[in-house]
Amino acid sequence: MRKGMDLASFDIFKYIKYNFFKAANTQYMLLDDATFKVADIRFPIRNFFYGIGITYGGKDNVLIANNEYVISKGSCIAIGPGTISQWLNESTALTDTVLFTRDFFRSSPFAGFPDSLPFFQPGGNHVIQLNTAQLKQMRLLFNTLKAFRDDETIVTCIVYSILMLAKKMYDTDLTHKLNGLTHKQKLARQFQSLVVEHFLTKRTVDFYAREMNITPKYLSEILLSEIGKPAKTLIDETVFLEAKTLLRQTTMSVQEIADWLNFPETSNFIKAFKKREHLTPAAYRKHE
Incomplete structure (x- = not known):
């Protein structure tokens, strides 16, 4: 960047x-x-x-x-x-x-x-x-x-x-x-707060499970039952919400956004974004 x-x-x-x-x-x-x-x-x-x-x-x-x-x-x-x-x-x-x-x-x-x-x-x-x-x-x-x-x-x-x-x-x-709240609901809220805090650098379910002192399998089970989505999906949604904001609100290039979001290569970011949004990052930026 x-x-x-x-x-x-x-x-x-x-x-x-x-x-x-x-x-x-x-x-x-x-x-x-x-x-x-x-x-x-x-x-x-x-x-x-x-x-x-x-x-x-x-x-x-x-x-x-x-x-x-x-x-x-x-x-x-x-x-x-x-x-x-x-x-x-x-x-x-x-x-x-x-x-x-x-x-x-x-x-x-x-x-x-x-x-x-x-x-x-x-x-x-x-x-x-x-x-x-x-x-x-x-x-x-x-x-x-x-x-x-x-x-x-x-x-x-x-x-x-x-x-x-x-x-x-x-x-x-x-x-x-x-x-x-039940114990599971409190854990789901804790997970969501942790993701907002760490998503730029931490993308693995293992990291969040360790922070919460539970197993990755149990974490995913909780999130599926309480939110309806697995942990990895919720992490990725937060990452790409950030990406869409940067594309619309800033003049950062696609490469700079990929770097900001800690993708190893710009091509990885473009491929992942297109798979989710059915548009390339550049096309999303121009889309009304």
Whole structure:
């Protein structure tokens, strides 16, 4: 990979900001479902910003990192920098979403706070389901944000309040889920988090089984029963999701992407990509 290669050639935050808000300097945006429908970006995208939103109706499917989520009424979605996501269908959800950059909190007492939140970290649980009371509370904060959207000082405090409420709901949801998970379900979640952390350099089932202190055979059995896919398939899906993001978001050459993904030869990468996507990497880059 060339020294200084820019991995952020296409930044969806900048794309939305310039095409829908016509604002050069803003560090946050408040979006509704109409913006997403007009933008209609359905290829995998790596975030270089923070985003949190709630859904009031409709039903969508979204892939975040290596986990597919169903989005419906009461879903709270949070994605942080470095995480790849892809909407798998044309959006039908009714939503409110706030996007903001790392600089948004820089001059406030809350600087650095978003990075401490587990739902913004790659491999985290990025979607939680709110009950009726929780959805009402979150909607109240978003409506307050709309009322003060042009007052930067107040906006900063309201977004912080949204994140604090989301953290409280996340902690409650996670505790409930973990208490209700079987041992196999906990192992499946552990595997998915490990893959997000290590997929660039570790592609063997043996590695992940050793990290989890179980046998490769048992790991594959767990994943087949809990997720419906064997371990190697899930690892490869994460690798090629990264590949598709790099092809669409960066100016890296196919050879540079193959190097970044640690393929021994560029030809190996091209052959494997074509087998999965039925397009060469170069053709995928140009494909609408």
